[in-house]
Every structure is written in structure tokens, then in C-alpha cells.
Amino acid sequence: MNRDRRQLVLMLAPYLAGLALLVLLPATATMTMAFTHTDLIATSEFIGLDNFAELARDPAVHAAVGNSLSYLAYSVPLRLVLAVGLALLLHRRTRGAGTARAAVLLPGAVPELAYGLMWLWLLNPLQGPVNQLLLLGGENGRTMFGTLPPQWLTDPEDARAGIVLMSLFTIGETFVIVLTARLALPPEAYEIAELEGARAGQVLRRVTLPLLAPVLAVLVLRDTVASLQASFIPALVVTNGGPPPYATTYLSLVIYQEAFEYLRYGYAAAVAALTLILTVMAVLIQWRLLRRWAYHGLAGMGTHRLWG
Amino acid sequence: MKRTAALLSLLATLTAATVTAGCADTAEQTADPVSLLVAGTPDELAAYRALAAAYEQATPGARVTLIEASTAKDLMTKVSTSIAGNSPPDLFLINYRNYGQFAVKGALAPVTARLAASASLHEQDFYPQAMGAFRWQGEQMCLPQNISSLAVYYNRTLFKQYEVAEPAAGWHWNDLVATAQALTRDAGGRTVRAGEPETAGTPVAVHGLGIAPELIRMAPLIWSNGGDIVDDPNAPTRLTLDTPQAREVMQDFLELPRIGVVPSDVEVEAQDYEARFAAGKLAMFVSSRRVTTAFRAITGFEWDVAPLPQYRAPANILHSDAYCMTRTSANQDAAWRFLEYALSDPGATLMAKTGRTVPSRISVATSAAFLSPGTPPGRSQIFLDTIPALRPVPTIATWPEIEDATGKVLENAFFHGDPLDKVIRDLDAATRTVFERGAASR
Amino acid sequence: MTAGLILRGVHLTRGTIPALRGIDLTVARGELLVVLGPSGAGKSSLLRAVAGLDRITAGTVAIGGRDVTALRPGQRNVSMVFQSYSLLPHLTVADNIAFGHRIRGADRRAAADRAAAAAASVGCADLLARRPHQLSGGERQRVALARALVREPDVFLLDEPLAHLDAALRTSMRTEIRAVHDRLGTTTVHVTHDQSEAMALGDRIAVLRDGRIEQLGTPDEVWHRPRTRYVASFVGAPGMNLLPADGPLRPPGTAAGAELGVRPEHVTVIAAGSTTDGAIGEVERVEVLGEDALVHLRLGAHAVVARVPARTRPAPGDRVTVHVADEHLHAFDAITGERIPLPAEAATR
Known part of the structure; x- marks a missing residue:
């Protein structure tokens, strides 16, 4: 082992130790727990694949897989589109841009639980500001388009939409990353397009998006990984998994309920394992789809390649 | 994914660590404080703080550390993780519907011998219905703190205003429905039929009745009708809601929204039953004693409690919480001394005065501390009158899961009007495996 | 067009x-x-x-x-x-x-x-x-x-x-x-x-x-x-030497207050004593650029750079005679920097 390598290992050691102690060890323990019956009261008992067999027939898990994937399918692209849109809108130094940027960041700074409680109030079907707003200009309890206002907490579709809606305001981090990436793009690329007479749409499609592609791809993957967990607090606080039976029961909520409400830690670990498998699958699929697109982009600008 | 998994294990470890740390700190003190884990609303937590303070004052040198949980489920998590972390609280207060698995798994220290040896507490001081609920394989596992049951809270001012007769003992379910119909009114005071917001012509200002579509609300009515909710209350393996007696009750219950006397799901989401009643928008509300504390703050109208209506015979469902001692507690003697105080006349009186509990101690339940002349509800006696008719829920470790699973089906059926046969089938399907698992852990 | x-x-x-x-x-x-x-x-x-x-x-x-x-x-x-x-x-x-x-x-x-x-x-x-x-x-x-x-x-x-x-x-x-x-x-x-x-x-x-x-x-x-x-000083590597008109190089007909310029390429350096025509200077430093060498000279209070064939370059410390042909001299207004025509310039046209 040469000197550089030794230094590298030395510098990485604290991180690796933390990773092993705080992530790998508990993760291994959890995966082991998935094959046991564990209630944390009595000693746990090895039951082989029983938890997984039950999981395969559990209607709550079936619903949760569907809900989690649908959340992922809506929330991830919408969040990204919104964050990219706002970042491109606010990357110039104009009057009010600073305030607007702060406004985009702010919801992410609210503690998750408080954020959930706030939405519980916002989405109140009768007194909530969201529906009050939708009812403006309508009459007889209908919106101005003549439709009934969404029943956020009692209609399954509306409730799921509500959870996605909640996720659309916590894009601060994604926004900042896109904003920074956009600011780092060379002005010459835009000047080339300008000289060729490119319209705004062409600039977006042929310059901005391809150049941001590696960053966007990483953000998509990151958001995918996060989204299978991000739905947890809103589902717990705002809808508590309902409307019944399982309209907003996400995998993360099943894990929570099984472990902490029913003390079925082994079964919860099995659901966690399923969540892990689903996440890995989602990431692999996206990676295959995005790899080619994201390969270039910043690579030629002297920045490090994000994709090997 | 990985983080979820890690989080799970971490949470468990951390919770345990926190409790351990707490104990390590206090172990250095001369007199080990007794740790008591309770869950509840801010009101309830304040009452326990007062109780702890009173005990410390009454007993020089004794100290009690209160560990507060926000909900009953949060409490269960805290108990299980602290037991796993080998640093459980000395005492915790738990509902008998949830205590089953702790008893089954041997996490509790029975108090039979201590009770027999006690100079101040005696078995006959307590209502046997409450004591029975916490007996497991011949041992008294926990000591009940209260013996609550369901009652009909009613807005007396509305009854007087619309000249509706106040409920009397022995009233029938049909009387309840008729009363509710008479009290469902629009803003102009006309009787109306409540319905879905999209079909309702006039908005309802006052709904006649609020009752949560839950198995533990229907159970006493089914018992009253001569039926039962499970095949064997001591070793249940399935729901028995397909009997004619149970079907009749279910039919009546699930018909309430069609009759048009209860708020819709949207209205309940917008403002729950308790808040609705307190706001004067609900004429009657079926609940246990625990809402009393909150309702005592009502100033806009007069209210009282009435007995639960019946079908053939009086029946009611036991709601009871008990102090349980953990088997691995290192401080059991001190914990017992606290229990002796908490369940003594002064201790029980203190809790009774909060209004939230029906004391399990007979002497206090029949005293002014509970019956509280001059403070609503005026008819608190009905909670005592119903005690002989009290029945516990079936004894099974997975009961909390059964309540949740049936709750989901019933809520849907209640608000969306599923056919009865489907509801009964769905309830059975949703609970079979949970019963199996409960039976397996016996 | x-x-x-x-x-x-x-x-x-x-x-x-x-x-x-x-x-x-x-x-x-x-x-x-x-x-x-x-x-x-x-x-x-x-x-x-x-x-x-x-x-x-x-x-x-x-x-x-x-x-x-x-x-x-x-x-x-x-x-x-x-x-x-x-x-x-x-x-x-x-x-x-x-x-x-x-x-x-x-x-x-x-x-x-x-x-x-x-x-x-x-x-x-x-x-x-x-x-x-x-x-x-x-x-x-x-x-x-x-x-x-x-x-x-x-x-x-x-x-x-x-x-x-x-x-x-x-x-x-x-x-x-x-x-x-x-x-x-x-x-x-x-x-x-x-x-x-x-x-x-x-x-x-x-x-x-x-x-x-x-x-x-x-x-x-x-x-x-x-x-x-x-322009004179910017174009050329190195740029033109600039000296006051009353300095060591004094061509005929320049007004006082002007500045004289001469490109390093046009400065001739001869061993001291071989001629009396020109100013005497001292070599401070020599940079060899392959075929050519840049000779940094001191003429009294003024620094002058000359570009000479490397083969005939003087050594540092040498005393040399510096000569510039009149037609290679440029004059600029000391205040405005504008070019001033010299008689020699007119002759070359």
C-alpha cells in the first residue's frame, strides 16, 4: 500500500466506521430480523420465510406497494419539473429573485411534523384555505368550474393527490442544486445558441436540459430513493393511511405501524426489505434509462464526469 | 430502503438508549425515583403530574419520574423498546385492550402477592369487573386505575329548546334514533335529514348523533341483543357478526347515515365528533368518560350524560386502564408504594377530580369526588349503574390490530353504504389471520 | 461596393x-x-x-x-x-x-x-x-x-x-x-x-x-x-524605447518636451571607443533569445533595450556606444502622446 493510498484509507476511516456502525450494522440486523418473529418483549424466534409469505398475501402491503409506486411516479417528476422550472426562472439576478428563492427554500425548513399539521389544516375539506380558495367564484358549494371541491381527506384519489401536493413544496434542496448547476453553465453555450437565433424553447431543449442532464439524473435517483420514505410523515399525520382501508398507506407507514403500533418488528423488517428491493429496482431501471442521456452534458466542460 | 431499515433499528436502539441514560442518571440518587410511563392529552398528563407531586409530598424521600407519551400507541412503542433495551419504566399505565401481549410475553410482574400482603389495598376495594380484565392465568397482572364505559353525552340545552324528552334509563336503540331524528336541524331550527354534501338541499346545523363506526361501539349493542362479537371471548378465533342478533345491530348501526342523523365523513374530517359536540353542533355523542374533562370547559350550553341505549338487556363495554409493573424493574418495592398511594382514597380522589376517569376504587367512585354534585355531568351515577352490565373485549394479544382492521372496514361501510353481507364478509376476511396470529402467541 | x-x-x-x-x-x-x-x-x-x-x-x-x-x-x-x-x-x-x-x-x-x-x-x-x-x-x-x-x-x-x-x-x-x-x-x-x-x-x-x-x-x-x-510601446516585443527629447539621443529638429522612440531592433550597439558618434552606455543585462539577444542598457539615467544578433552581443558590464540612425527615430508629444513628424521621416517617404 503506497503513501497516497494509506492517507486515503486513513481519511476515509471515520466515515467508513460511521457507515458500518450506523448504517450497515443496523441494516444487517434489520435484514436478519426479517426472518424472525420479534416483538422486543420476548426473545425473538427464527421463522424462516414466514414473514415474506404473509407479506405476499397482506392486502395492506399490496395497497402500499401500489401507493408507494404511484407516489413515486407522480411526485418525483413533478417535483423535478417544478424545481427546474423555478431554478431557471430565478437564476438571474433580478429584483425580487432573492426573496423568491428564499420562498422556495422556506417550506423545506419547516419541521416535517409541523409541516404535516399545517397541511392537515390547509386541506380541511370544509374550513381549509385550499378548498375555500377553490370555492371562490363558484356557488352552492361548487368551484368556479362547477365541480365539487376535492375531498382531500375522505376520497382515496384526492387523498393521494393531496400527499403528492404536499411533497411539491419541499423542493428547496433540489431547487438549490439545479440553481447552482445552472449558474455554473458557461455563458458561451447560451451565446452560441443566441447567435444562431435559437428561441427560448430551443435553448431549453437543446442547451439547458442536456447540459444539466447529469445533475438532473442524480436528482431523479436521489428523489426516488427518498420518495419511498418521504411519504411517511404526511401519511401518518394528515391522513393516517386512510381513507380506509389503505388509500394512503405507503410502505413506510406499514413499517411504522407494524413495528411501533403492533410491535411486529420482524414483519416490519420484512416490509423494509421489500421497500429496499423496490428502491433498488426503481433505481436500476432509471439508471438504465438515464445513463445515455446523462453521460455527456457537463463532461466536456472540464467538470468531473458524474457517470462512469 | 436501506435507510428505512437502518432507521428502524436505530430508532429502537436510540429509544432504549435514552431510557437507559435516564435510569443511569437517577441511579446515582440516594432514593431511586419510580418511573411511570403514561400517555394522554395535556389535561391527563397534568393530572398525573399532580398525582406524582402529591405522592412526593405525602411520602418524604419518595420521588416519581413521569415519562410522557403522546398516544396509547406511542406508549406501547416506548414500553416494548425500553423492555428490549433492558431498561423499562417501573410502572406504566395501559388500557386492558392493549395489555394482552405484555402479559402473554411475561413482561409484567404480577401483583397478586403484593396485593394480598398489602396493608392499605385490598382486592375488594375495587370493582371486580375491572380487576378481572387484568387477571391472567390466575395472577393479577395489573391494578386498574379506572372503570369507564360508554355513555351518551347530550346537549341538554338543545333538548329543552326543541322540547325533546331527555333519555331515560333502559331506553332502546330505536328511541336513540328517533331522538336523533328529532334533533337533526337546519339553521332555521327545522328538522331535516342529513345527507352527503352533494345531495343535501339545506345544510345541517345540528346533527342528532355522533358515534364512531367502530367495533368497540357496536359490541355492547350486540351483547345487549344477545349476540357476541367473537366465537369464544376467552380464546377467540374469529368474528361472529353473522348471527341474527349481531346482524340486526349492524344493520341498524350502519343505517344511521341513510336515516340522516349523523355527520358525513367530510364533516367529521373537517371537525371531529368531540369538537362538534363542544361547538354545539351535535345533540348526542357516544363516548367514554374520558371526554368529560374537555367538556367541562363548555360554557355555551348545558350538557349531561345518559345511559347507552339497549336492545334486550342492559350491556356495556369496559374501558379500563391499569398500572402495570414491569418484570425487569429494579425498583418494584418503591413502585408498589407509589401504587398504594395512587389507588388509595386520597390518590384516587385526586384523579377522580379531573373528571376523566370513573375510579376503579369503589369508595372513591361513590364519593362526591366522582359524582361531583354541581359540576356536569349531573348524571355521573349512570357510569356506576352500568358496571354490573360491563363486559371486556375478547382476550387476545392481537386485539389492537383487530380494532384497526375492523375500523377500516366499518368506516367505509358506514360512510359509503356497503351491503351488510359484504361488510360482514370483509370484516371476517380482514381479521382471520390476525386472530390466527393472536391464537398462535397464546 | x-x-x-x-x-x-x-x-x-x-x-x-x-x-x-x-x-x-x-x-x-x-x-x-x-x-x-x-x-x-x-x-x-x-x-x-x-x-x-x-x-x-x-x-x-x-x-x-x-x-x-x-x-x-x-x-x-x-x-x-x-x-x-x-x-x-x-x-x-x-x-x-x-x-x-x-x-x-x-x-x-x-x-x-x-x-x-x-x-x-x-x-x-x-x-x-x-x-x-x-x-x-x-x-x-x-x-x-x-x-x-x-x-x-x-x-x-x-x-x-x-x-x-x-x-x-x-x-x-x-x-x-x-x-x-x-x-x-x-x-x-x-x-x-x-x-x-x-x-x-x-x-x-x-x-x-x-x-x-x-x-x-x-x-x-x-x-x-x-x-x-x-501604440509604439504596445506593438513590438519588447515595445519601443521611449526617451525624453533632451536625453542621450538628440536628433536634429526635435522640439523640447517631445519624447523620442526607437525600436530595440534599430538600436546599434558598438564596443566603446570604436566610434565617437553616439551615446555611451553600460550593459546591465543580456537575454539571449536564440538567434537574437536583448541587451538592457543604461544610458545615464535612462534604460534602453537593444535587439542585437546573439553572436555579436556584449557582456554585462561592458561599456558600449549606442547608435540609432535618424530615420529610425520616432517623436511623440510628451503630453498628448501624439506622433510628431521628424525631418528624417519626411525624407524616407
């Missing part, structure tokens, strides 16, 4: 700082004009004003007889090559060259054909399938040239395209730029801070200083008859 490019009274302000202060410039059709100046002189601003990338605050710009002052960059039919980042990193060489045509709606096939032709014309046909990060610096600029050429622009703007290349490549690329220009005959404005590049490349040179054109002329004119002291 209309001029290729005309700027009249062009002012441009960046923020609050004026970058161009009244540029009047006419570039003939097919001419290669080099804009020379140090950084901050306004060279890039001038190009950007022509391209329309920066909006001018006063004046007019006309390209091929067409007033483009109010037009957006895309409507001016100009091409530009930048110092770096002249290519879009996510596109192949072929797509980069075809980019403009695709933007303007040409079909894929036609754009690709024209891109291939343009690439061939600058000798990078073999690079078409590569991506920018797979190219060397020289190859990138060659492709950038093709990208700019393929449009067949009215004016071709080069913003220090060779600045980031190493010396050898810079020399060969500038030959190539000149060759391409001669072949296509496109009106070209080439910006550089390198005076030798300017000399080698330009039909004419515009020397820029603080947003103004200090001198506009052929390389010969700029070299032999710098219009100001500034």
Missing part, C-alpha cells in the same frame, strides 16, 4: 463602466481586421457589440450595408468563436457544426451534409463522431471554426480563439485561419492581445485602448508609424 462592417459612434457601457467610448470603424468586405489591445481595452466588447450579444448605448452597427443595430444576434448573420467553450459539450462534432442549421429548421440530412463539408474545409472531417471532451484544444478550436463557417456568415468574429493554445499550435492555427479566410473571403474581425499574432494575421490592425481606437492601419503602418506613444 458596400463595406462588410461599419461601426459609427458606438458606445457600450457594462454596468456603470464604459467599455466602448465612441468607436468609428469600417471593415471592408472580405477584409481580415485584427483588434489588438491589452485586457480591459474593450476588444471583446467590440465583438459583442457587433454580434449583438451586448446592447450598445449609442451609435450604429451596419453589416453588409444593413443596419443591424436594433436586431437580435440571431438576425445579424454573424458567427463567433470564443476563447474556450466554443462547442456544446453534449453534442458530437457533427452535431455541433450542424447545430445552427438544425436550430433554423434545416432537416437532419442536409445539416449533416453541410457540417461534413465545413469540417472537411478546416481539416477535421475525421473528428465528426467525437465529442468535445475527446478533442485536444487545437482540435476543439478547429471544430469551432467549422461551426462558425458553416453558417456562411456576413461577418466572422473570433474572440481570442488561440489564447488557450500552446505556442507552436498558436502559430500553425493562425496560419490556418489566414488560409481559411483567404479561401472564403469572409469579412472577419479577429481579437487578440498578442501583437505578433496581429501582425501576422491582419490585413489591418485596430489598436484599442480604453474603449477607443488608438490607431487603425496596416501592420506596416502600425509598426513603422505608430500614431501614438501607446
Whole structure:
């Protein structure tokens, strides 16, 4: 082992130790727990694949897989589109841009639980500001388009939409990353397009998006990984998994309920394992789809390649 | 994914660590404080703080550390993780519907011998219905703190205003429905039929009745009708809601929204039953004693409690919480001394005065501390009158899961009007495996 | 014949700082004009004003007889090559060259054909399938040239395209730029801070200083008859020696208060004592540049640099006689810096 390598290992050691102690060890323990019956009261008992067999027939898990994937399918692209849109809108130094940027960041700074409680109030079907707003200009309890206002907490579709809606305001981090990436793009690329007479749409499609592609791809993957967990607090606080039976029961909520409400830690670990498998699958699929697109982009600008 | 998994294990470890740390700190003190884990609303937590303070004052040198949980489920998590972390609280207060698995798994220290040896507490001081609920394989596992049951809270001012007769003992379910119909009114005071917001012509200002579509609300009515909710209350393996007696009750219950006397799901989401009643928008509300504390703050109208209506015979469902001692507690003697105080006349009186509990101690339940002349509800006696008719829920470790699973089906059926046969089938399907698992852990 | 490019009274302000202060410039059709100046002189601003990338605050710009002052960059039919980042990193060489045509709606096939032709014309046909990060610096600029050429622009703007290349490549690329220009005959404005590049490349040179054109002329004119002291010192490596008129070199007929200039190439250094004609100086330092050597001399209170053949160079510390022929002397007004004609100059014309 040469000197550089030794230094590298030395510098990485604290991180690796933390990773092993705080992530790998508990993760291994959890995966082991998935094959046991564990209630944390009595000693746990090895039951082989029983938890997984039950999981395969559990209607709550079936619903949760569907809900989690649908959340992922809506929330991830919408969040990204919104964050990219706002970042491109606010990357110039104009009057009010600073305030607007702060406004985009702010919801992410609210503690998750408080954020959930706030939405519980916002989405109140009768007194909530969201529906009050939708009812403006309508009459007889209908919106101005003549439709009934969404029943956020009692209609399954509306409730799921509500959870996605909640996720659309916590894009601060994604926004900042896109904003920074956009600011780092060379002005010459835009000047080339300008000289060729490119319209705004062409600039977006042929310059901005391809150049941001590696960053966007990483953000998509990151958001995918996060989204299978991000739905947890809103589902717990705002809808508590309902409307019944399982309209907003996400995998993360099943894990929570099984472990902490029913003390079925082994079964919860099995659901966690399923969540892990689903996440890995989602990431692999996206990676295959995005790899080619994201390969270039910043690579030629002297920045490090994000994709090997 | 990985983080979820890690989080799970971490949470468990951390919770345990926190409790351990707490104990390590206090172990250095001369007199080990007794740790008591309770869950509840801010009101309830304040009452326990007062109780702890009173005990410390009454007993020089004794100290009690209160560990507060926000909900009953949060409490269960805290108990299980602290037991796993080998640093459980000395005492915790738990509902008998949830205590089953702790008893089954041997996490509790029975108090039979201590009770027999006690100079101040005696078995006959307590209502046997409450004591029975916490007996497991011949041992008294926990000591009940209260013996609550369901009652009909009613807005007396509305009854007087619309000249509706106040409920009397022995009233029938049909009387309840008729009363509710008479009290469902629009803003102009006309009787109306409540319905879905999209079909309702006039908005309802006052709904006649609020009752949560839950198995533990229907159970006493089914018992009253001569039926039962499970095949064997001591070793249940399935729901028995397909009997004619149970079907009749279910039919009546699930018909309430069609009759048009209860708020819709949207209205309940917008403002729950308790808040609705307190706001004067609900004429009657079926609940246990625990809402009393909150309702005592009502100033806009007069209210009282009435007995639960019946079908053939009086029946009611036991709601009871008990102090349980953990088997691995290192401080059991001190914990017992606290229990002796908490369940003594002064201790029980203190809790009774909060209004939230029906004391399990007979002497206090029949005293002014509970019956509280001059403070609503005026008819608190009905909670005592119903005690002989009290029945516990079936004894099974997975009961909390059964309540949740049936709750989901019933809520849907209640608000969306599923056919009865489907509801009964769905309830059975949703609970079979949970019963199996409960039976397996016996 | 209309001029290729005309700027009249062009002012441009960046923020609050004026970058161009009244540029009047006419570039003939097919001419290669080099804009020379140090950084901050306004060279890039001038190009950007022509391209329309920066909006001018006063004046007019006309390209091929067409007033483009109010037009957006895309409507001016100009091409530009930048110092770096002249290519879009996510596109192949072929797509980069075809980019403009695709933007303007040409079909894929036609754009690709024209891109291939343009690439061939600058000798990078073999690079078409590569991506920018797979190219060397020289190859990138060659492709950038093709990208700019393929449009067949009215004016071709080069913003220090060779600045980031190493010396050898810079020399060969500038030959190539000149060759391409001669072949296509496109009106070209080439910006550089390198005076030798300017000399080698330009039909004419515009020397820029603080947003103004200090001198506009052929390389010969700029070299032999710098219009100001500034041009004299900027052009040439090293620049012209400047001495007061009452200093060691005293040609006939110079007014007091003027400054005299002489290029190092025209300073003759002879061993002291071999002639009496000239000033006596001392060699302080000698830099050998291969064939030539730069001799740093001290003449009394004044420093003078001479460029002499390395074979006959003096050694440091040598006392030498310094001689300058009258026809090689330039005079500038000490206050305005403007050139003052000398009698000798009149004689050489």
C-alpha cells in the first residue's frame, strides 16, 4: 500500500466506521430480523420465510406497494419539473429573485411534523384555505368550474393527490442544486445558441436540459430513493393511511405501524426489505434509462464526469 | 430502503438508549425515583403530574419520574423498546385492550402477592369487573386505575329548546334514533335529514348523533341483543357478526347515515365528533368518560350524560386502564408504594377530580369526588349503574390490530353504504389471520 | 461596393463602466481586421457589440450595408468563436457544426451534409463522431471554426480563439485561419492581445485602448508609424524605447518636451571607443533569445533595450556606444502622446 493510498484509507476511516456502525450494522440486523418473529418483549424466534409469505398475501402491503409506486411516479417528476422550472426562472439576478428563492427554500425548513399539521389544516375539506380558495367564484358549494371541491381527506384519489401536493413544496434542496448547476453553465453555450437565433424553447431543449442532464439524473435517483420514505410523515399525520382501508398507506407507514403500533418488528423488517428491493429496482431501471442521456452534458466542460 | 431499515433499528436502539441514560442518571440518587410511563392529552398528563407531586409530598424521600407519551400507541412503542433495551419504566399505565401481549410475553410482574400482603389495598376495594380484565392465568397482572364505559353525552340545552324528552334509563336503540331524528336541524331550527354534501338541499346545523363506526361501539349493542362479537371471548378465533342478533345491530348501526342523523365523513374530517359536540353542533355523542374533562370547559350550553341505549338487556363495554409493573424493574418495592398511594382514597380522589376517569376504587367512585354534585355531568351515577352490565373485549394479544382492521372496514361501510353481507364478509376476511396470529402467541 | 462592417459612434457601457467610448470603424468586405489591445481595452466588447450579444448605448452597427443595430444576434448573420467553450459539450462534432442549421429548421440530412463539408474545409472531417471532451484544444478550436463557417456568415468574429493554445499550435492555427479566410473571403474581425499574432494575421490592425481606437492601419503602418506613444510601446516585443527629447539621443529638429522612440531592433550597439558618434552606455543585462539577444542598457539615467544578433552581443558590464540612425527615430508629444513628424521621416517617404 503506497503513501497516497494509506492517507486515503486513513481519511476515509471515520466515515467508513460511521457507515458500518450506523448504517450497515443496523441494516444487517434489520435484514436478519426479517426472518424472525420479534416483538422486543420476548426473545425473538427464527421463522424462516414466514414473514415474506404473509407479506405476499397482506392486502395492506399490496395497497402500499401500489401507493408507494404511484407516489413515486407522480411526485418525483413533478417535483423535478417544478424545481427546474423555478431554478431557471430565478437564476438571474433580478429584483425580487432573492426573496423568491428564499420562498422556495422556506417550506423545506419547516419541521416535517409541523409541516404535516399545517397541511392537515390547509386541506380541511370544509374550513381549509385550499378548498375555500377553490370555492371562490363558484356557488352552492361548487368551484368556479362547477365541480365539487376535492375531498382531500375522505376520497382515496384526492387523498393521494393531496400527499403528492404536499411533497411539491419541499423542493428547496433540489431547487438549490439545479440553481447552482445552472449558474455554473458557461455563458458561451447560451451565446452560441443566441447567435444562431435559437428561441427560448430551443435553448431549453437543446442547451439547458442536456447540459444539466447529469445533475438532473442524480436528482431523479436521489428523489426516488427518498420518495419511498418521504411519504411517511404526511401519511401518518394528515391522513393516517386512510381513507380506509389503505388509500394512503405507503410502505413506510406499514413499517411504522407494524413495528411501533403492533410491535411486529420482524414483519416490519420484512416490509423494509421489500421497500429496499423496490428502491433498488426503481433505481436500476432509471439508471438504465438515464445513463445515455446523462453521460455527456457537463463532461466536456472540464467538470468531473458524474457517470462512469 | 436501506435507510428505512437502518432507521428502524436505530430508532429502537436510540429509544432504549435514552431510557437507559435516564435510569443511569437517577441511579446515582440516594432514593431511586419510580418511573411511570403514561400517555394522554395535556389535561391527563397534568393530572398525573399532580398525582406524582402529591405522592412526593405525602411520602418524604419518595420521588416519581413521569415519562410522557403522546398516544396509547406511542406508549406501547416506548414500553416494548425500553423492555428490549433492558431498561423499562417501573410502572406504566395501559388500557386492558392493549395489555394482552405484555402479559402473554411475561413482561409484567404480577401483583397478586403484593396485593394480598398489602396493608392499605385490598382486592375488594375495587370493582371486580375491572380487576378481572387484568387477571391472567390466575395472577393479577395489573391494578386498574379506572372503570369507564360508554355513555351518551347530550346537549341538554338543545333538548329543552326543541322540547325533546331527555333519555331515560333502559331506553332502546330505536328511541336513540328517533331522538336523533328529532334533533337533526337546519339553521332555521327545522328538522331535516342529513345527507352527503352533494345531495343535501339545506345544510345541517345540528346533527342528532355522533358515534364512531367502530367495533368497540357496536359490541355492547350486540351483547345487549344477545349476540357476541367473537366465537369464544376467552380464546377467540374469529368474528361472529353473522348471527341474527349481531346482524340486526349492524344493520341498524350502519343505517344511521341513510336515516340522516349523523355527520358525513367530510364533516367529521373537517371537525371531529368531540369538537362538534363542544361547538354545539351535535345533540348526542357516544363516548367514554374520558371526554368529560374537555367538556367541562363548555360554557355555551348545558350538557349531561345518559345511559347507552339497549336492545334486550342492559350491556356495556369496559374501558379500563391499569398500572402495570414491569418484570425487569429494579425498583418494584418503591413502585408498589407509589401504587398504594395512587389507588388509595386520597390518590384516587385526586384523579377522580379531573373528571376523566370513573375510579376503579369503589369508595372513591361513590364519593362526591366522582359524582361531583354541581359540576356536569349531573348524571355521573349512570357510569356506576352500568358496571354490573360491563363486559371486556375478547382476550387476545392481537386485539389492537383487530380494532384497526375492523375500523377500516366499518368506516367505509358506514360512510359509503356497503351491503351488510359484504361488510360482514370483509370484516371476517380482514381479521382471520390476525386472530390466527393472536391464537398462535397464546 | 458596400463595406462588410461599419461601426459609427458606438458606445457600450457594462454596468456603470464604459467599455466602448465612441468607436468609428469600417471593415471592408472580405477584409481580415485584427483588434489588438491589452485586457480591459474593450476588444471583446467590440465583438459583442457587433454580434449583438451586448446592447450598445449609442451609435450604429451596419453589416453588409444593413443596419443591424436594433436586431437580435440571431438576425445579424454573424458567427463567433470564443476563447474556450466554443462547442456544446453534449453534442458530437457533427452535431455541433450542424447545430445552427438544425436550430433554423434545416432537416437532419442536409445539416449533416453541410457540417461534413465545413469540417472537411478546416481539416477535421475525421473528428465528426467525437465529442468535445475527446478533442485536444487545437482540435476543439478547429471544430469551432467549422461551426462558425458553416453558417456562411456576413461577418466572422473570433474572440481570442488561440489564447488557450500552446505556442507552436498558436502559430500553425493562425496560419490556418489566414488560409481559411483567404479561401472564403469572409469579412472577419479577429481579437487578440498578442501583437505578433496581429501582425501576422491582419490585413489591418485596430489598436484599442480604453474603449477607443488608438490607431487603425496596416501592420506596416502600425509598426513603422505608430500614431501614438501607446501604440509604439504596445506593438513590438519588447515595445519601443521611449526617451525624453533632451536625453542621450538628440536628433536634429526635435522640439523640447517631445519624447523620442526607437525600436530595440534599430538600436546599434558598438564596443566603446570604436566610434565617437553616439551615446555611451553600460550593459546591465543580456537575454539571449536564440538567434537574437536583448541587451538592457543604461544610458545615464535612462534604460534602453537593444535587439542585437546573439553572436555579436556584449557582456554585462561592458561599456558600449549606442547608435540609432535618424530615420529610425520616432517623436511623440510628451503630453498628448501624439506622433510628431521628424525631418528624417519626411525624407524616407
